[in-house]
Amino acid sequence: MEDLFLETLFTKGLMRRPFENLAATAQKAAAEALATDGPAAAVLKTAALGARAAADIARVRVAAGQWDPAPACRRGCAHCCALKVDITTAEAALLRAAIPHDDPRRERVKARAKELLGLSEEERMQSRVPCALLGEDGACSVYEARPLVCRAASSLDADACARAKDRPDAAGEIPVEPWSSASMRAAHVGLRRALATDGKPAPLEDIHQALAKLL
Numbered sequence: 448m449e450d451l452f453l454e455t456l457f458t459k460g461l462m463r464r465p466f467e468n469l470a471a472t473a474q475k476a477a478a479e480a481l482a483t484d485g486p487a488a489a490v491l492k493t494a495a496l497g498a499r500a501a502a503d504i505a506r507v508r509v510a511a512g513q514w515d516p517a518p519a520c521r522r523g524c525a526h527c528c529a530l531k532v533d534i535t536t537a538e539a540a541l542l543r544a545a546i547p548h549d550d551p552r553r554e555r556v557k558a559r560a561k562e563l564l565g566l567s568e569e570e571r572m573q574s575r576v577p578c579a580l581l582g583e584d585g586a587c588s589v590y591e592a593r594p595l596v597c598r599a600a601s602s603l604d605a606d607a608c609a610r611a612k613d614r615p616d617a618a619g620e621i622p623v624e625p626w627s628s629a630s631m632r633a634a635h636v637g638l639r640r641a642l643a644t645d646g647k648p649a650p651l652e653d654i655h656q657a658l659a660k661l662l
């Protein structure tokens with residue numbers, strides 16, 4: 448299951464090998480960070496590798512005249528923050544460290560976890576309930592600590608995202624830049640492998656459920 452992402456790349460005939468290599472590099476870096484500085488550091492390390500790989504690919508493609516990306520994703524754009532976000536325990540640890548003990552977001556996360564508990568993937572998609580970490584100013588309140596799946600967002604058109612927010616069937620109309628998304632997702636595969644227990648990659652859990660357990 449953890450390799451579904453890589454299998455998808457393979458069946459689509461895309462660049463499986465470089466992303467396998469990136470996942471392996473991220474796994475090694477995450478394992479080292481886990482041993483020395485803990486899970487939060489492992490997440491930041493893998494996120495940095497994913498971001499660097501995305502930037503490298505962009506630079507090469509732009510230089511080759513293949514592409515002139517104009518990514519729309521930025522802090523403060525949050526039409527996608529009502530989608531289901533699944534994270535590892537390490538990402539939950541990083542989020543917890545980013546939220547002070549007496550911060551009201553802790554109670555918001557716990558309440559949202561109760562509200563969403565037991566929803567199927569489909570029901571969660573349809574609910575359009577925003578992430579409890581979305582700030583009142585409309586921006587992610589934990590941007591520097593956000594999960595890897597949030598970092599993998601790579602839309603080229605925020606207006607298309609806004610339309611899809613109210614009409615989930617329009618999600619397929621969002622133009623995306625696949626390489627930065629793939630880079631971050633490969634880094635996530637590496638993180639999950641580094642966190643593996645009994646030979647199985649670390650499981651993923653809804654952000655509210657995973658974080659509420661630590662609060």
Ligand code: SF4
Pocket residue numbers: 519520521524525526527528600601602603604605608609
């Ligand atoms: S995926 Fe769409 S809504 Fe989310 S940050 Fe990117 S442009 Fe904004």
Ligand code: SF4
Pocket residue numbers: 525527528529532578579580581582586587588589590593594597
């Ligand atoms: S963690 Fe931040 S970026 Fe991710 S869904 Fe929540 S508010 Fe949005």
